[in-house]
Amino acid sequence: MSKFRLYLEENNRSPLTQLWREFKRQHSAMTGLILFIGFFIISLLAPLVTPHDPYLQVDELLLLPPSWSAAGLVQYPFGTDDLGRDLLSRMIKGTSYTFGFALITVAGALLMGLLLGALAGMSKGVKSSVFNHILDLALTIPSLLLAIIIVAIIGPGLINTTWAIMLALLPQFVHGIRNAIDEELKQDYVTAYRLDGANDWHVLSRLIIPNIWEKLTIMATMAISTAILDIAALGFLGFGAQAPLSEWGAMISDSLDLIYLAPSSVAIPGLLIFTAVLSVNLVGDGLKTAILKRRQS
């Protein structure tokens, strides 16, 4: 922190505006945000923007190469797969599976985590210590193993693995939220508010939640990137999305046996997963930096 403060401009804007100003200055974070919004819109509007039916099998156009090669057709920019389905449409549709389901998963995990974290953070003594140890156990089971167990019990499928990923994400949310609440409870203004007669619910809803939402956002972005990678990995292994769903990871494993004939059908879905995860990570990092800079100014 600098010793001298020069008040050259009015700096009494709302925290959110300040955050946005700091965020805007980072080009990488802005690129990430634009990509993120793009993926989000595509995942919402996927059924409307696909040029062809993603499940329609055209017998005359099997394994059409992408349009940049000489044999390709301009109507099928990324070509078709071995069943004659348009790859571009399948990838657009896949956005709502891989990216959209990741968002839903994280939203669910965040809500549950907030509930459990608040319970753990506001309770003391034996209850909180028992809670912690159960969490320790949950943290030690690798997410893929958890997914395997859930698939073994209730069978494969996109929804089932979503539950597995939600469960795997939950412990770190609860841990993070609990620690954040612990930190907040030590503040003097919480004591002052309590002396004014506030009960636990007041403290939680008026003081703690507004003060920890930034940490929540950062945790959520980290979790979204994990969720995308996990959904794609489970789809790749065949536990997640089942045929004919065009989840990106499942698309890679579908076209794996055609890797010599059509390498682009492996390369492009992977590139999409990578871009989606990168955009989320860029936004997360940008937010972290922006919050840090705002605190310093």
Add this chain to the structure above:
Amino acid sequence: MTRYLFRRLFLMMFVLLALSLLAFSLGYMFPGDIVQNLSGLRQIDENQRQQLVSYYQLDQNYLQQYLAFLNRIAHGDWGLSFASQQPLLQEIKLLLPATLELAAYALLLSFVIGIPLGIVAAFKPDSIIGKSISALAMIGYSLPIFWWGLLLIMFFSLALGLLPSAGRISVLYEIPHRSGFMLYDIWQADISYRTEALHNALQHLFLPTVVLATFPTTVMIRFVRDAMLNVWEQNYIKTARAKGLNRGQVLYRHGLRNALLPVIRQIGLQFSTLITLAMLTEVIFSWPGIGRWLIDSIYQRNYPAIQAGLLVISTMVITINMLTEILHAFFNPLARRG
């Protein structure tokens, strides 16, 4: 420190108890016949069934069944695998070293590369070198590991033909099984083709290790960089500078010691992610480890194997977690409290 150790060990017992409860209840939650799921036998006639029911105490209440389960686990009777009809514990003993070997080398590689790069990136965060290291770390952090593995196979194995794409060692070399750790076994073996075998094993090891190490390395770079930047702001660094130490001395005596302490803990926290990634790597490179075996088990509906895999892998992760915590407390007296 002694008190701390006891507390930690007590905690570990508690967590292991909860784990055994989970594994025990899985036998009932899996679809299919409970006697089959517990024993791993495919064909059970009426006579045998009666014997097994009394052996597993299935006619008693759940508490009795749980105690019988614990007793069996402790005595090494983990049931048979549905797929091979071999004792599970035997199979796991053969498979686990392969996974541990891969994970250990990847972890080592991530330290050797990640820590120096993280320090360099923190030293001049706004220079071109610092920025490009951060950008590389960001890219590595976002790569889907199975796709990354496929890309490397396509490039190094298929296009260039430099490196093998599957297995631990070429079938030409016969290595007597001793510890299960390939490099150690080759070193110990009494064979005339030791150098060639070692060379071949290293070639097989290279790609999987690089793929598995990518994520931990980038985590390490980011973590060390952030920790370093944080420590660099502290007042004791300013004091050390004011005393007249040069940059190198400050870095070595005050900066590194404080910045690298949390790294020990990070290993424990990242270990379960590492195992998940190792499972995926094993599938891609056909590495005969426990991860690929578990994933095959789900395709084969091999429920006893999944239960045993859960027990082994989680116990391993819990132990490593605990060890790193204790190590961290050993180096950092502040962590012993609480």
